[in-house]
Amino acid sequence: MTWxxxxxxxxxxxxxxxxxxxxxxxxxxxxxxxxxxxxxGNNPDSETVKNVRKIRLWCFEKPECKELFHIAxxxxxxxxxxxxxxxxxxxxxxxxxxxxxxxxxxxxxx
Numbered sequence: 001m002t003w004x005x006x007x008x009x010x011x012x013x014x015x016x017x018x019x020x021x022x023x024x025x026x027x028x029x030x031x032x033x034x035x036x037x038x039x040x041g042n043n044p045d046s047e048t049v050k051n052v053r054k055i056r057l058w059c060f061e062k063p064e065c066k067e068l069f070h071i072a073x074x075x076x077x078x079x080x081x082x083x084x085x086x087x088x089x090x091x092x093x094x095x096x097x098x099x100x101x102x103x104x105x106x107x108x109x110x
Contacts, residue, residue, distance in 0.1 A: 004092055020090060023057040023069050025079060025097070033083055033095050044085040049094050056086055056096040065102055075107035 005011030006020035030051045039046040057079065059065030080101040086093050 025055040075104035
């Protein structure tokens with residue numbers, strides 16, 4: 001989990017811009033995200049993105065995600081879901097994932 005400045009100024013005026021807390025996945029090695037075979041040329045998800053190290057995670061209020069986000073910062077996690085290009089202001093990173101399944105293991109002790 002991390003904090004970033006959010007709308008409206010995204011840090012241009014730190015005294016007044018709110019901060020947004022969100023989850024992201026930090027990858028052990030960079031990856032290349034390629035479009036799905038059925039994506040069309042006018043779809044933002046139809047472009048290849050190289051050297052992806054961080055993925056913004058969206059969980060859409062699933063209770064199991066909230067529980068895992070609480071401990072996952074000290075764990076190795078496995079996530080499954082749909083990857084998308086980060087096009088909305090609150091996506092923060094080039095690639096986002098709508099999580100369908102998330103598991104955590106190898107957690108360090110707090």
